[in-house]
Amino acid sequence: MKSQSHKLVAKTFSGLEAVLAEELEQLGAKSIKKAKRAVEFSGDNEIIYKVNYYSRTAISILKSITSFKVEKQDDLYDNLIKIEWDKYFSHTKTIVVNSVVYNSVFDNSHYVALRSKDAIADFFAEKYDSRPNVEKYDPDVKISIHLSSGVCNVSIDSSGQPLFKRNYRKQTGGAPLNEVLAAGLIKLSNWDKKTPLIDPMCGSGTIPIEASMIAQNIPAGKLRKKFGFQNWKDFDIELFEKIKTQAVENEKSIGNIIIEGQDISGMNIGIARQNILRAGLLGTIRLQRNDFFSNNNRNKNGILIMNPPYGKRLKKENIIDFYKKIGDTLKQQYEGFTAWIITEDDYPLKNIGLKPSRKISVFNGPIECKFIKYELYKGSKKDKK
Numbered sequence: 001m002k003s004q005s006h007k008l009v010a011k012t013f014s015g016l017e018a019v020l021a022e023e024l025e026q027l028g029a030k031s032i033k034k035a036k037r038a039v040e041f042s043g044d045n046e047i048i049y050k051v052n053y054y055s056r057t058a059i060s061i062l063k064s065i066t067s068f069k070v071e072k073q074d075d076l077y078d079n080l081i082k083i084e085w086d087k088y089f090s091h092t093k094t095i096v097v098n099s100v101v102y103n104s105v106f107d108n109s110h111y112v113a114l115r116s117k118d119a120i121a122d123f124f125a126e127k128y129d130s131r132p133n134v135e136k137y138d139p140d141v142k143i144s145i146h147l148s149s150g151v152c153n154v155s156i157d158s159s160g161q162p163l164f165k166r167n168y169r170k171q172t173g174g175a176p177l178n179e180v181l182a183a184g185l186i187k188l189s190n191w192d193k194k195t196p197l198i199d200p201m202c203g204s205g206t207i208p209i210e211a212s213m214i215a216q217n218i219p220a221g222k223l224r225k226k227f228g229f230q231n232w233k234d235f236d237i238e239l240f241e242k243i244k245t246q247a248v249e250n251e252k253s254i255g256n257i258i259i260e261g262q263d264i265s266g267m268n269i270g271i272a273r274q275n276i277l278r279a280g281l282l283g284t285i286r287l288q289r290n291d292f293f294s295n296n297n298r299n300k301n302g303i304l305i306m307n308p309p310y311g312k313r314l315k316k317e318n319i320i321d322f323y324k325k326i327g328d329t330l331k332q333q334y335e336g337f338t339a340w341i342i343t344e345d346d347y348p349l350k351n352i353g354l355k356p357s358r359k360i361s362v363f364n365g366p367i368e369c370k371f372i373k374y375e376l377y378k379g380s381k382k383d384k385k
Contacts, residue, residue: 003045003234005030007064009155010039012057015362015371016184020057023187027051048158048229049240053221053247056183056210059162062144062155070152073105076112079152080119086233088156091124093231094135099145106147116145140231160228167223168279171271172204177307177342181364183210183220185371188360189303189340193257196302198337200292202261205272205285207305211259212276212284219247223279254284258299262290293325301336308343320351327352330376339374346370 008029012020017034024032027050029041043051051061065088068079097120099112106112120143121131142157164180186207191197193215199207213220221227229235263269269289276285308326330339331354342364343349349356349372358373
């Protein structure tokens, strides 16, 4: 028997809403609507499990419980204690409450979280004479309170730990790229999973690893040990095992696809190798210690995705020369390639000496960045018409 449909929200980074919406559609979600740093959709428990297990570009999946008006402060507690929390989880589970407050009778989100936690704990105390313990760092159940313009939306987080925690990256180099963002950049590049994909400054290997998982149709959550929905009262272990079994059947061989990670740092290459090993992808990614600027590129065409140093990682006086060298190397070594570069702002890119064919705004954590496309053609800086 099919479970009921739920109102759901998938959180993501700004700039990845469109690729996440496409991903949700492919997974069978309904009523998809893009929002700011999120995509709203609907689906039953099977969709909740699938999206958490498969999604590469979602950070977390929230299931809506209820919403109500908050015109005075007591309205928050009074409405929350009426919710039948034991329908969702047991009093033996640990909890945390996260809150976001805009334009409200409350002006302190921390106080809203505390008051919400009190209401939930008091519900269980009255019914079971026992309260769920609070666990800030790794709770069984995460509850989200979103209070804006007099309306409180209450949700439960089906993901638990953020979905970018894929469990393959134990070590990182300097300023690592978030796994969700790395997968999102690959999707934004429209890589066809056939042409070579090169990351010449691969750091801890996140872009090549995400590309290899995409090429082989390996679910992003395959290595995760747990999800938030596994602590819910209605968790269907048989359904989840069926989804995981089907995922294994849908995986494919890497074949002759070339995915390559290069870095000037031997330490970074060592870290990337360990991460690739943990991801179970040994033999699917070429790793090479190499200085991009003295590179003898052996591929005639492909996609190049690069996360070069920017911001605090590069002294201002070095920016002009560094990015000029990137442009010169692309022109001399990567004719026939499409290059994508992510950087903090337009200033460094002005020194590349190439005409971009596309600019996309994305966020790398709190940093607003540009993801820029360059089409590299023989003897010309002009884009293909």
